[in-house]
Amino acid sequence: MTITLTGVDGASRQLTDEAVEALRAGLRGSLLDRPLDPEQEPRPAWNPMHDGRAALTARCSGTADVVDAVRFAREHGLLVAVRGGGHSVSGLSTVSDGLLIDLSAMNGVQVDPLRRLAHVQGGALWGDVDRETQVIGLATPGGVVSDTGVAGLTLGGGYGWLRRRYGLSSDNLVEAQVVCADGTVRTASADSEPDLFWALRGGGGNFGVVTSFTFRLHPVGPIVAFAAPFYPLEDLRQILEGWRDYTATAPDDVTSVVLTITFPAVPGMPEVIHDRRVAIVGGVYAGDPDRGAEVLAPLRELATPLFDMSGPTPFTAVQSGFDAFFPRQTLRSYWKSQYLDSLSDEAIAAIDAAAQDRPAPITLVNTFHMGGALSAVDPESTAFAQRQPPYMVSIDGMWTDPDQDRSIVSWVRSRWDEVRKHGTGAVYLNFTGLDDEPVRAGTDTAFGRNLLRLGQVKAQYDPTNLFQVNNNVTPAS
Ligand SMILES: Cc1cc2nc3c(=O)[nH]c(=O)nc-3n(C[C@H](O)[C@H](O)[C@H](O)COP(=O)(O)OP(=O)(O)OC[C@H]3O[C@@H](n4cnc5c(N)ncnc54)[C@H](O)[C@@H]3O)c2cc1C
The missing domain is CATH 3.30.465.10 (Uridine Diphospho-n-acetylenolpyruvylglucosamine Reductase; domain 3)
Structure with missing residues (x-):
């Protein structure tokens, strides 16, 4: 008996049962030799749009299992994907008919x-x-x-x-x-x-x-000062203008973001925000909570809030406060981002237009404040090059009806085109959209001058591009 897999070159590979059994015998974790439905997986991919099913899944229990799986993939020339948390929006931990290295059991x-x-x-x-x-x-x-x-x-x-x-x-x-x-x-x-x-x-x-x-x-922590006023979305322009002034002088201890969403009717939350289009200005002060409350106070006065969740909050609660909105295998998703050197009135108008026009309640338009410790690091001292822009906008298309796939992907692209007119041209690769897009365009802008050195390191450590299901860097020749 043989099993057919996709090779790293896209061609088919036939593996004998003996080869598969030899891999299985060595693993301390387990090897599944059939395509699995998401509900059978311990950690299914987050975005249900990427529905590829691996022919073989190695659920590794430790480094030695990973070594065996990588050697097996290399020996047989298999297309391989690696799944950590499975949250890749663009499906980069999913593979059709290849080998999936699943690390979900390695969570210590x-x-x-x-x-x-x-x-x-x-x-x-x-x-x-x-x-x-x-x-x-x-x-x-x-x-x-x-x-x-x-x-x-x-x-x-x-x-x-x-x-x-x-x-x-x-x-x-x-x-x-x-x-x-x-x-x-x-x-x-x-x-x-x-x-x-x-x-x-x-x-x-x-x-x-x-x-x-x-x-x-x-x-x-364990307690941090947290700001979370919920404003009417109609006031977004005014809020972004005020937030721009605030971020111009905010200390590095403050990290803040302006989120836009149609807030669901969550039991326990005030009815005034149920199914209401809102702008939430989230802020955390990484220091003394009392001092933080004072420093964050202006974020609560950018307009008249409908509701305000601000206050001293356990850091773990801040870190998990948004979890309920992002369940696995539920939200069809397509995200695009853009860094901005400044938040001009024109940029604010483009962000506002996108936010007011969101095509689904859970589709988000977010504006992040960057800078601080991010920009204190030389852009060439690590592979991450996007250090200087003080703002980033992300348009996170999320919806549930497969019939909306085309229209919402197209909506994200057109709104992103408008925001990009005011941006640096560079994107954040962890927020990339579909795998059918020219990834090259994203990596070129994101890595900038670091792309050349990345290609050289790739040539040294992965000259045959075994690891290619990712924001791929071509080995330098
Ligand atoms: C709901 C949600 C919230 C998010 N919030 C944030 C946020 O707050 N900040 C932020 O910066 N980003 C955020 N992201 C984006 C996130 O950073 C990326 O989706 C990231 O790829 C997720 O990592 P993962 O391990 O869960 O992904 P996976 O889908 O498992 O993997 C993503 C990529 O990493 C590779 N990979 C995974 N594990 C390993 C490993 N052990 N060794 C080598 N390669 C590996 C995979 O091959 C793949 O190319 C969010 C995404 C979602 C869906």
Whole structure:
């Protein structure tokens, strides 16, 4: 008997039962040799639009299993995808008829309080990290939804509520253990494999499977000052103008964002915001909560709020406060982002027009304040190049009806085209849309001058481009 898989070159590969059984026998985790429906997966892909089914799924229990799976893929020339948290909006942890390396069982987190470090396995989620670090009042910058994977977010940069105070998630990475394309296990840090370490911090999943991340920790919480006024969406222009003034002088301890959404009728939340189009100005102060309340106060006075959730809040609650809006396998999604050097009146008009015209209640138009610790890092000192722009806009198309796929993708593109007229041209690769788009255009703008060096590091660590289901960097010739 044989099993047919897609090869790394797109052609079919026939594998014998003996070959598959030999892989299975070695794994401490498990090997599934049939396509799985999402509900059969321990960690299905987040975006249901990417419905590819792997022919083989290796559920790895540790680094040795990953080594076996990578060697198997290489030996048989298989198309391989790696799934950390599975949150890739553009389906970059999904593969049709190839081999899926699923790290969902590798979710351990170990904190070293004395050295203020967290050792995090490659399949952990941000909720796993916050749970272990916050119990002793420490944190590292992660994402704003606790179900998002540490791996993909960190390898692509990583923006969260601590970004202006402590930088990107990848800026806080001090070491990584990586299974490279030749099956060797390498330790990447400032002192060991420094080129690989440079590339991992923003270069995505191009260079191998990261089985362990070591992050620097900082004192945060357990209570932080949080701002969350809900304003009528009709006031968005005024809010963005006031927020622009606020962000011009806000200290680096403050990270804030203006979100727009049609808020659902959530029991326990005031009826005045049920099914109401709102602009939520979210802000976190990474420091003393009393001082933070004072510093965040102007965010609560940008217009007349319908409701205000601001107040001292457990940091873990801030980190999981949006979870309920983003369940797996529910929201068909297409996102596009754009960095801005300034928030001109014209840019605000384009953001406002998009926000007022959102085609589905859960479709978001968000404006992020960047700068602070993000821009204190030289754009060439890690692979993540987009350091200077003080703002980023993301248009997160999300809907549930498959019949709306074409119209909402097209809506996101046209609204993004309008915002891009006021932007730098560069995108955030963790917020990219569909895999049928010319990824090249995204990587060129996102990596900028770092693309050349990324190609050289790729040639060194993955010369045959085994790891290509990602925001792919071509090995330099
Ligand atoms: C609801 C939601 C909220 C989000 N919030 C934020 C946010 O607050 N801040 C932010 O910056 N981004 C955010 N994102 C975007 C997020 O950073 C990306 O989707 C990211 O890719 C998710 O990582 P993951 O491990 O969950 O993804 P996966 O889908 O598992 O993987 C994404 C990519 O990383 C690669 N990869 C995964 N694990 C490994 C590994 N161990 N080693 C090597 N490569 C690996 C995959 O091959 C793939 O190319 C959010 C996305 C969603 C859907």
